[in-house]
Amino acid sequence: MAIAGALLKLLYVLGGLAALWFTWRVLEWGWLSPRRLGRALRAQGLRGTAYRFPSGDLPEEVRLLAAEVAKPMPLLSHDISARVAPLLYKGVKDHGKVSMGWEGPTPRVILNDPKLVREVLSNKFGHFKISQLPANFIKMVANGLANHEGEKWVVHRKIINPAFHVEKLKKMLPAFTSCTSELIKRWEDLVESGKAREIDVWPELQDLTGDAISRAAFGSSLSEGRRIFRIQSEQVQLATHMSKTSLYIPGYTYLPTKLNRRVKANSREVEELLKGIITKKERAMKNGHGMETTSVLLTWALILLSKYPEWQDRARLEVVRIFGKKQPDHEGAHQLKVVTMVLYEVLRLYPPITFLERQTYKEIELGGIKYPPGVKLVLPVVTIHHDPDIWGKDVNEFNPERFAEGISKASKEAPAFFSFGWGPRICIGQNFALLEAKIALSMILQHFSFGLSPSYTHAPFPVSTLQPYHGAQIMLEKI
Template identity: 60%
Template sequence: MVTLGLSQIAPWSFLCALGVGAVLSCAWRLLARAWLGPQRVALALRAQGLRGTTYRFPSGDVKEYVRLLAAARSDPMPLSSHDITARVLPFDHGIIKQHGKIAVTWFGPEPRVVVNDPKLFREILANKHGQFGKQKSILWIERLLANGLTTHQGDKWVNHRRIINHAFHLEKLKRMLPAFAACSSELVRRWVDSVGSGDVQEIDVWPEFENLTGDVISRAAFGSSFGEGRRIFQLQSEQAQNAVKMASKMYIPGYRFLPTKLNARMKANVREVEVLLKGVITKREKAMKDGLANNDDLLGVMMDSNIKESQEAGSSRPTMTTEDIIGELKLFYFAGMETTAVLLTWAMVVLSMHSEWQDRAREEVLLVFGKNQPDSEGINRLKVVTMILHEVLRLYPPILQLGREAYKETELGGVTYPPGVTFALPIVCIHHDPDVWGEDVDEFKPERFAEGIAGASKDSPAFFPFGWGPRICVGQNFALLEAKMGLSMILQNFWFELSPSYKHAPCPVSTLQPQHGAQIKLMKL
């Protein structure tokens, strides 16, 4: 029989004690994060009169959120209805009806406050005292999609915004109108050939507009054709859909570190897109050195602005690195492509439902341009078309909601919130709130924007399709200019109506997309 001495037992006892201590420490941290912390926050908020759901360990309301969304997607809407909120954001819609305009919900153990009040909406997005920021729990997902301006904060955001503002200045955008016009002309020519000698042709305009806006962003951003940018377009589209899937699983602790197919695919997409974009940047840098670059596109303007910004700061190092520029280009592709594609898609669907407004828009376009190619001066005079696009953006906002996190103790609307509380800002709910827009809120009435955005709602402004405040989308003028060009040229050449095969089913993916496509019958004029 072997007997261990004290000197042999002691090290093993010490290691075991360390192991037990580590396990207990992890268990305590997990308990504190997943149970004690949420209970403490829930009690504090209830004591201040805030209503909402009860926290359920460990996923909170995520399963119910996913269940309601799946149920809502199972059936299309009535054909002419614009009351989309219950279909596209069913959980938040139900919470607001049950608990009021400010209500507590739970994303896993994370307290999530739904804010459906325009005044508080603006206060959060204005962020005057720096108390609100991007949601830390999902920020890394956004960075996998596009580590650009929308994910940066602090000085880095300030520097990037200043440089990128130059690229989206209205005078710079006017130089890109030929690219908008060329892409729209190709689309119209393709549709004319498709209709041929027949009277009518059915086309699913959703993939057509995806191709159009992918072509536009490729040419406007990089001076290249859509064919050259097709792979980037495909990868960024897939990445956006994967990001939505990833977000629904974030209540699982450490999910992003697990070797799942979804994680692996997203990381592979990131690597491939970065290699492709680095090649675009390298070619441009060489052309600039050789004096052969035409820097009228977004990439050229951004690179020029980056050089000037660095020189003015007296720095030998560029303000934006190659990696930074890659991140912004990825964001150009996603934001510049999907936002305008869905806007044009819903505009054609809605104008097919409301032929009187289609006729009014066409009359205005023909009055301003005749059959000539639209130009910047004329586009600025399109009042009816602008009203229509604003009303489409109100009823069918491309981005359904925004999220912010309280980085420090915050007082908002008479309630004090601890750090770490996230705020869900459901744009689509604000846009469909009868208290804000009137009892006709779910009707298509472009005339509500006759005096501009400021006078369109009771609590103004309450129109947030591009966000609001200092972080409002820098590309909103780009998107609207592109949409006006595309829609004007379509109205010049076609009359259109919904196909009998069309199913009205707005569906949240990365943006608000038609679940079963957007089948439109085209007739040449």
């Protein structure tokens, strides 16, 4: 009896100690650490929002985004920062170009200054790491180069690099032309001669870029490739939903909710499909965001060329001068100047990835401020791309001419174009994406003229990439 009583007491004591330890950890995570980090940053003059336990600015971000999604924008407005990145925009407007907010208990500093962004992305001190999403998010959605660090990243980048070499890209060109030919054939069957027909090009272009990347990477295993990209797309949407709605409830992603079960089932299916068909280098093609980023680039390009027929004509004239009615080739694609200027201007106004993130893990001085470990640095591509101090008064106008002498001459503060990132981790697929976009756009311009449909509603919205929320309804007419 006495022994049982003593054991019970011991259990009570151990339980009490565990409860104390747990309370201390929660207090440290949700209260003491944010207060410490917040004080350290404010003491150096950084302004911004105050920390709210435990989710920081996340509820406000969800509220602002939900309010914006309902509102259509004026058709000709490209002034999208307040809509697609409301919290970052508000932070910069209310508290300055370098200001702070809170992502849960983690301080988040916005660096709306191209010089600081370049400094962070060139990562010369090795003091920043790719800002980590929850570990199982990475495993399920984007287990690849984009999420590796240090030695592991160096090795992977080296393995993957040759797959994107110019000679390899040349070999991929037939994949791009044959996929676009199929798309054009389908559209030609839908559109009667002499009549314009409305097509929502957004899902069409998603399939096009999915097919092109699958064909380039997986050769004949097209159907498996397509299925993988469909699932990966759904994964990104589900995981975005998870991270926005879970509001940092620790362990939320392990709960057996319907959403979590679906994400895990998808993850298992992708693994099974991949096991069967791909080799090490081919993995490069599926990791990251290749298909979705290129399809939104092409979609916004068609929307903008619909709005600006003078640029559509200029681009078509160039395409016809270089390729005539023939299928585009690699050499010709290199001579496309107007098409390239148009694509850069589309990427400036509608960057597929609206912001990048890094996290400090050592103390680092940047722009006169010492950042302690554990601070998220937000590199807001979209607000930098829409800053009149950097691009001039016509910042919100569609003016591809600004890229006539290349990226470095396009802005006052140069370079300030970050659609593909910068420095050692710059997008490995940028030449792949630009070549594919040039080929697809050239072939569409050779076969169709197009304008916006009256049913098109201008509503850019950041899901995982910057997408047209209500689709991209375009009136196509055969030439």
